[in-house]
Amino acid sequence: MLNFVVNKRSGKNRGSIHLNAITSYCNEHGINYSVYETNAPGHAVKLTESICASGADNVIAIGGDGTFHEVLNGIPDLSAVKVGFIPSGRGNDFAKAAKLPLKPLDALTDILSGETKNIDYIDCGAKRCLNVAGTGMDVDVLRAVDNKNNAFSYYTALIRCLLKFDPYRVIVKAKTADGKELTLKHNCIMVGICNGTNFGGGIKVAPDARIDDGKLDLLIAEKLDRGVFRVLGKFVKGKHAALPEIKHYEVTEIDVDNCGVPVELDGEIYEGLPLKCKVVHNGLTTFKTAEERKNGAT
Numbered sequence: 001m002l003n004f005v006v007n008k009r010s011g012k013n014r015g016s017i018h019l020n021a022i023t024s025y026c027n028e029h030g031i032n033y034s035v036y037e038t039n040a041p042g043h044a045v046k047l048t049e050s051i052c053a054s055g056a057d058n059v060i061a062i063g064g065d066g067t068f069h070e071v072l073n074g075i076p077d078l079s080a081v082k083v084g085f086i087p088s089g090r091g092n093d094f095a096k097a098a099k100l101p102l103k104p105l106d107a108l109t110d111i112l113s114g115e116t117k118n119i120d121y122i123d124c125g126a127k128r129c130l131n132v133a134g135t136g137m138d139v140d141v142l143r144a145v146d147n148k149n150n151a152f153s154y155y156t157a158l159i160r161c162l163l164k165f166d167p168y169r170v171i172v173k174a175k176t177a178d179g180k181e182l183t184l185k186h187n188c189i190m191v192g193i194c195n196g197t198n199f200g201g202g203i204k205v206a207p208d209a210r211i212d213d214g215k216l217d218l219l220i221a222e223k224l225d226r227g228v229f230r231v232l233g234k235f236v237k238g239k240h241a242a243l244p245e246i247k248h249y250e251v252t253e254i255d256v257d258n259c260g261v262p263v264e265l266d267g268e269i270y271e272g273l274p275l276k277c278k279v280v281h282n283g284l285t286t287f288k289t290a291e292e293r294k295n296g297a298t
Contacts, residue, residue, distance in 0.1 A: 002026070002033040002111070003051045005044050005071055007063035007088070015063050015088040018104035022062070022086065025105055031112070038067065048074025058082045060111060062104075064089015065131060069266035072121065072128050072284070082285045084111040091201030094131040094266070097211050098196070099289060110287045117292065118282035119211045122195050122265075125276055129265040130284075132199045132206075135275050136190035136221075137165045139262045141200070142269055158200065165189050167223045168261070175253040177215045182249065184220065191256055192219040193277050197238075199267070204238025214281035218254055220247040253278040 008016035019035065026033050036047040048059050048071045059081055061071040068085055075081050086107040087095035094100075098119070101107050122129035141157045170191060172184040192199070194206035194217040206217035222245050240246050256275040263275045 001056070001058075002031065002060055002084075003056050003058055004033060004035045004060045004062055005038065005047050005051070005067070006035060006061075007038045007044065007067040010063040010067060011089045011092075015067075018086060018088045019062055021104050022108050025108060038063075038070075041066075042070065044070035045074040049076065052076055052081060056081070058084065060084035060086060062086045062088050064092065065094050065266045066268055068094055068130055069128075069268055072130050078284055082116055082287065084287055086111075091198075091267075093198040093201065094196050096196070096198045096202070097131060097209065098286075099291070101289065106290070110289050110293075113287065113293060115288040115293055116285050117212075117288050119284050119286055120195055120214060120279050120281050121284050122193065122216065122277050123280050123283075124265060125274060127265055127270065127273065129193075129195070129277070131196035131266050132192060132194045133263065133265045133275065133277055134190060134192040134199075135256065135261055135263045136168070136188060137161045138190055138192070138199070139264050139269055140165065142264055142267060158203075165223070170220075171257040172218070172220065173255045173257075174218060174249060174251040177250045177252055182251075184247070184249075186220050186222055186247065188220050189223045190219075190221040191275070192221070193217075193254055193275070194219065195279065207238035212282070214279060215250045215252060216254065216277070216279045218249040218251045221245055222247070 006015050006019050038044045044067050051059055052075055059071055061068050085100055086104050087100055087102055122133055140161050167187040167189050169187055174182045192205050194209045195211055197204060197206050197209050199205050209217040241248055254277045262269050262271050263273050
């Protein structure tokens with residue numbers, strides 16, 4: 001039995017279109033399934049909790065990064081459940097990091113193969129994060145594009161925030177991948193903690209990040225007196241590593257003193273949540289892609 005948690009409104013109703021294709025395929029091939037439709041923010045968490053309480057060993061999320069995030073946070077015991085992802089959102093940023101197929105039946109085929117793998121996620125204390133956590137300007141941008149459904153609106157909001165955002169002081173304590181303790185003090189516009197590679201519908205914030213290497217990419221962006229477009233162009237394309245505005249570290253644990261300002265996890269905004277994160281290596285069981293099955297990836 002496959003358990004689909006679907007946001008039918010995701011990606012300009014792409015979730016609904018993909019669900020129809022998936023259920024038609026399952027009906028034609030005699031595959032048992034149940035569908036659980038979300039109807040409000042946070043509903044996917046409750047649906048997933050209920051599915052897991054029934055003893056199910058799988059949950060398949062159909063939607064965007066927000067739906068994926070809620071499903072991840074609705075599973076009480078990640079060791080007991082396999083999680084499938086069928087990208088149906090606007091940006092599909094986690095799908096890019098995980099190299100998931102964007103065609104729904106291709107993604108379903110991967111799930112039906114039954115071949116699993118383990119990937120990392122970010123433990124943020126009271127919450128889990130799959131792709132990117134952060135604070136600063138990215139929260140302002142997300143608020144500006146709420147209820148907007150195109151990438152252009154995100155880039156427009158990003159430019160506006162770059163022009164007006166006031167840097168603020170942060171103290172970051174981190175443990176590097178080789179066990180060293182760091183204390184970093186910066187006047188910055190953004191702190192990004194990345195398991196995945198992209199955010200904002202395709203911005204390559206951490207192009208070298210991997211979701212299965214037991215490490216997180218920590219990026220601290222300072223605001224220097226240079227032209228916005230000179231910096232933005234490199235940032236969008238993932239060519240920003242050498243910019244003096246960017247500090248990059250590979251870490252396993254991070255504690256950001258962000259003075260109580262809001263944080264974002266997978267594009268979802270949280271008030272009053274400390275940005276204290278650590279990587280959980282191989283903590284999430286999901287399904288191999290066709291390419292991984294072909295190459296014998298573990």
